[in-house]
Amino acid sequence: MSRNQKILLAVVALLLIIQFIPMQKIYEEVNDKDIMSSMNVPSEVGEILKKACYDCHSNQTVYPWYTNIQPLGFWINGHIKEGKKHLNFSNWSSYDAEKQAHKLEEVCEEIEEGHMPLKSYTWLHEGTRLTSEQVELICNWTKAVVGGE
Ligand code: HEC
Numbered sequence: 788m789s790r791n792q793k794i795l796l797a798v799v800a801l802l803l804i805i806q807f808i809p810m811q812k813i814y815e816e817v818n819d820k821d822i823m824s825s826m827n828v829p830s831e832v833g834e835i836l837k838k839a840c841y842d843c844h845s846n847q848t849v850y851p852w853y854t855n856i857q858p859l860g861f862w863i864n865g866h867i868k869e870g871k872k873h874l875n876f877s878n879w880s881s882y883d884a885e886k887q888a889h890k891l892e893e894v895c896e897e898i899e900e901g902h903m904p905l906k907s908y909t910w911l912h913e914g915t916r917l918t919s920e921q922v923e924l925i926c927n928w929t930k931a932v933v934g935g936e
Contacts, residue, residue, distance in 0.1 A: 802857075805857045805858060806856075806857050808857065808861075810854070810855075810857070810860050810861060810864055811864070812848070812850050812854075812864075813846055813848065814846065814847065814848060815846040815847070815877065817847060817877070818877070819880070820877060820878055820879060820880045820881055821845070821876060821877050821879060821880075822836075822876040822879035822880075823837075823876075824880075825879050825880035826879065826932075828928075829928060831924060832924060832925055832928045835917070835921050835924070835925060836876065836925075838914070838915060839903075839904045839912075839915040839917060840876070840903070840904060841876065842867070842908070842912075843866055843867050843870030843871065843904070843905070843908070844870050844871060844873075844874045844875060844876050845871075845875060845876045845877040846871075846875070846877040847877065848867055850863075851911070866905060866907075866908070874890055874893070874894075888932075888933045891929040891932055891933050892929065892933055894925065894929055895925065895926040895929045895930065898917055898921075898922050898925060898926070899922055899926060904916070904917070
């Protein structure tokens with residue numbers, strides 16, 4: 788076997804082995820700590836958040852089939868874990884009032900700047916890239932809740 792063949796074989800073996808490393812998937816039923824249950828979220832806003840944000844910012848993540856292919860799944864799960872660490876709509880009522888207000892301000896900032904949803908996500912999930920109308924709708928709501936500009 789040539790050196791290149793050995794390297795190729797090692798890479799293939801490694802790819803095979805990592806398929807067996809378990810990946811933690813979290814799914815919980817919606818409960819009353821959710822922002823949708825604990826706050827009066829207008830239905831148009833709620834629909835956008837559920838469609839474009841809940842996969843990484845709630846405990847109702849839908850894991851597409853390709854998350855079973857490693858290392859792709861680990862990379863995606865990294866976004867999900869990191870996203871929930873910063874903001875988890877499923878734990879909304881456990882945030883104090885100050886934190887809630889701050890998170891709502893950040894929601895508007897992140898979508899106005901086009902940082903959220905993550906680009907890689909919008910490529911794989913059709914219709915999740917927010918339009919300027921959707922951004923305005925959400926920001927009008929967060930500003931109305933938080934008060935002032
Ligand atoms: C593919 C996963 C993913 C999706 C979908 C997603 N986010 Fe995020 N979000 C992240 C990650 C990862 C971070 C943390 C790192 C960063 O800020 O880039 C984050 C950070 C944030 C933060 C910053 C919170 C803080 O405390 O700093 C806000 C606000 C946010 N996201 C809002 C949203 C909103 C609103 C949507 C939907 C319109 C959304 N995200 C969709 C992954 C995601």
